[in-house]
Amino acid sequence: MTRIPAPMAGAGRARGGFAAAACLAAVAGGGQAAIAAPADARAGLVEVDLDSDIRYATRRNFTGRALPGYCEPKPLLLRSAARRLLAAHAELGRTSGLGLKVFDAYRPVRATRAMVRWAERTGNRRLLDGGYIARRSNHNLGTTVDLTLVDVSREGHPELDMGTRFDAFTPRSATLDATGTVLRNRLILKRAMEGHGFRNYAREWWHYDSRRPGPRPLDVPIGVSPRRSAGPRPPAGCRTAAPPRPPPPVRESGT
Numbered sequence: 247m248t249r250i251p252a253p254m255a256g257a258g259r260a261r262g263g264f265a266a267a268a269c270l271a272a273v274a275g276g277g278q279a280a281i282a283a284p285a286d287a288r289a290g291l292v293e294v295d296l297d298s299d300i301r302y303a304t305r306r307n308f309t310g311r312a313l314p315g316y317c318e319p320k321p322l323l324l325r326s327a328a329r330r331l332l333a334a335h336a337e338l339g340r341t342s343g344l345g346l347k348v349f350d351a352y353r354p355v356r357a358t359r360a361m362v363r364w365a366e367r368t369g370n371r372r373l374l375d376g377g378y379i380a381r382r383s384n385h386n387l388g389t390t391v392d393l394t395l396v397d398v399s400r401e402g403h404p405e406l407d408m409g410t411r412f413d414a415f416t417p418r419s420a421t422l423d424a425t426g427t428v429l430r431n432r433l434i435l436k437r438a439m440e441g442h443g444f445r446n447y448a449r450e451w452w453h454y455d456s457r458r459p460g461p462r463p464l465d466v467p468i469g470v471s472p473r474r475s476a477g478p479r480p481p482a483g484c485r486t487a488a489p490p491r492p493p494p495p496v497r498e499s500g501t
């Protein structure tokens with residue numbers, strides 16, 4: 247696996263545990279964040295080697311089950327977005343001893359469709375209408391990331407208090423709907439991300455987009471190599487990689 251040099255971070259990853267072995271060795275030696283590439287060269291996606299907890303690859307998300315297309319818990323982004331994210335992480339480490347932890351990044355179109363079906367099936371259409379679950383998400387473009395702050399100076403890189411959990415569909419998730427330490431933490435994250443070309447979705451403190459003209463929605467499963475996808479029993483939702491679709495208009499929305 248090849249690696250792309252990335253800016254120095256304030257500290258290396260302590261957990262996340264999902265990057266390839268080659269990447270783990272790299273950060274253990276030099277405390278560097280790195281991009282593991284290519285996750286899917288055709289799609290232009292690369293893996294970002296930061297602390298991560300990819301909830302949609304597990305049952306620990308609002309649907310209660312892993313979403314289709316999340317065959318492995320890896321944070322993938324388009325290369326340009328990955329570079330900006332790593333730069334934000336490195337700057338946080340230098341200036342405040344903090345770092346970034348990723349909950350979600352690139353999301354296959356099939357996973358977005360599964361979220362919509364879940365909302366319709368469970369009587370949660372209000373989440374679609376209220377802007378919490380997007381029918382067309384910028385996550386499908388590989389330019390958007392859900393994340394929080396961690397203290398990289400402490401064992402286990404604990405998360406900072408952001409007031410609500412990730413994917414809490416409540417007005418209290420609005421970035422500026424907070425006070426005291428929680429507001430301060432949200433603004434530290436906002437300042438760091440906006441300084442590197444990301445834009446916050448005001449209803450969700452964790453959601454940041456770096457969309458530029460050009461990217462198209464992708465439906466490439468996360469973490470499936472051609473050899474694995476041709477195996478006898480591929481994971482559900484990981485059997486095929488549909489060709490990219492023409493770009494529909496993408497409105498600003500969350501999750």
Ligand SMILES: [Zn+2]
Nearest residue numbers: 392453500501
């Ligand atoms: Zn999001």
